[in-house]
Amino acid sequence: MAKKSIHDFHKMVAEGEKITYLTAYDYLTAKMMEKAGVEMLLVGDSLGMVSLGYDTTLPVTLEDMIHHCKAVRRGAPDTFIVGDMTYMSYQISNQQAVENAGRLIKEGGCDAVKLEGGGPEIAGRIKAINDAGILVMGHIGLTPQFMGQQGGYKAQGKSAQAAVNIVNEAKRIEEAGAFSILVEGVPAPVGKAITERSGIPILGIGAGSYTHGQLLIYADMIGLYDNFTPKFVKQYANVNEIMTNAFKEYYKEVKEKNFPIDGEHTYNMKAEEEKEFLN
Numbered sequence: 001m002a003k004k005s006i007h008d009f010h011k012m013v014a015e016g017e018k019i020t021y022l023t024a025y026d027y028l029t030a031k032m033m034e035k036a037g038v039e040m041l042l043v044g045d046s047l048g049m050v051s052l053g054y055d056t057t058l059p060v061t062l063e064d065m066i067h068h069c070k071a072v073r074r075g076a077p078d079t080f081i082v083g084d085m086t087y088m089s090y091q092i093s094n095q096q097a098v099e100n101a102g103r104l105i106k107e108g109g110c111d112a113v114k115l116e117g118g119g120p121e122i123a124g125r126i127k128a129i130n131d132a133g134i135l136v137m138g139h140i141g142l143t144p145q146f147m148g149q150q151g152g153y154k155a156q157g158k159s160a161q162a163a164v165n166i167v168n169e170a171k172r173i174e175e176a177g178a179f180s181i182l183v184e185g186v187p188a189p190v191g192k193a194i195t196e197r198s199g200i201p202i203l204g205i206g207a208g209s210y211t212h213g214q215l216l217i218y219a220d221m222i223g224l225y226d227n228f229t230p231k232f233v234k235q236y237a238n239v240n241e242i243m244t245n246a247f248k249e250y251y252k253e254v255k256e257k258n259f260p261i262d263g264e265h266t267y268n269m270k271a272e273e274e275k276e277f278l279n
């Protein structure tokens with residue numbers, strides 16, 4: 001299937017077809033997701049936790065992102081790929097934001113970039129990147145790069161006033177030129193209100209069923225990441241258990257000398273060659 005463009009995403013929204021979106025960090029998983037038909041992949045800075053073993057997304061560098069974006073692109077050449085702008089890769093100035101967004105596109109092979117926040121400063125960054133001809137996805141609600149101010153990874157928009165603020169942020173970044181917005185970790189009525197008021201595709205992760213599309217962190221939804229599972233995740237498999245059992249079985253069979261079995265898992269020599277060799 002051909003790679004989707006923003007026109008295709010708008011058409012899906014108009015026709016009520018949900019957009020599927022998953023995070024990916026490497027070649028193999030991206031390849032499987034493209035095969036499954038998933039329309040959009042996010043090389044998220046959740047990379048820091050899922051693939052690099054950090055406690056937060058903050059240590060992830062733009063170089064890390066580019067490295068993984070390239071691998072995901074090789075695995076999913078025909079899928080729309082969004083690359084996350086890392087912590088401190090866009091906060092400082094519009095110029096810094098445009099330069100680094102350009103690197104995710106030019107070096108990473110992404111189709112769009114995503115950055116967190118809904119305040120006036122961030123709206124300015126979105127406008128600057130969009131003016132440079134780069135598609136920008138906004139990200140509001142629970143925004144992990146703001147974990148200090150949000151007091152950890154907590155659902156946002158739970159009070160009426162906080163909900164109104166998030167709805168206003170969505171409008172602000174749509175007006176700034178975002179092509180789409182990701183809404184994370186808000187009550188379902190907040191996800192619905194944003195979606196109803198929006199002229200651009202709204203994607204949700206832990207934002208209820210109403211949004212135009214759904215995102216999950218792939219390592220959560222296949223039961224691979226076992227440090228912590230957010231409430232909004234559905235586990236479609238238990239890959240952590242399957243892999244751990246395979247590693248245990250391998251350990252046991254090697255110790256017990258049941259793997260490899262000569263003749264089955266080994267290369268053979270022609271009889272005369274073996275005879276000459278052993279002489």
Ligand code: KIV
Pocket residue numbers: 023042043044045046047084139182184205217
């Ligand atoms: O980094 C990421 O995977 C994300 C999603 C969790 C929204 O930004």
Ligand code: NA
Pocket residue numbers: 044045046057084
């Ligand atoms: Na992210």
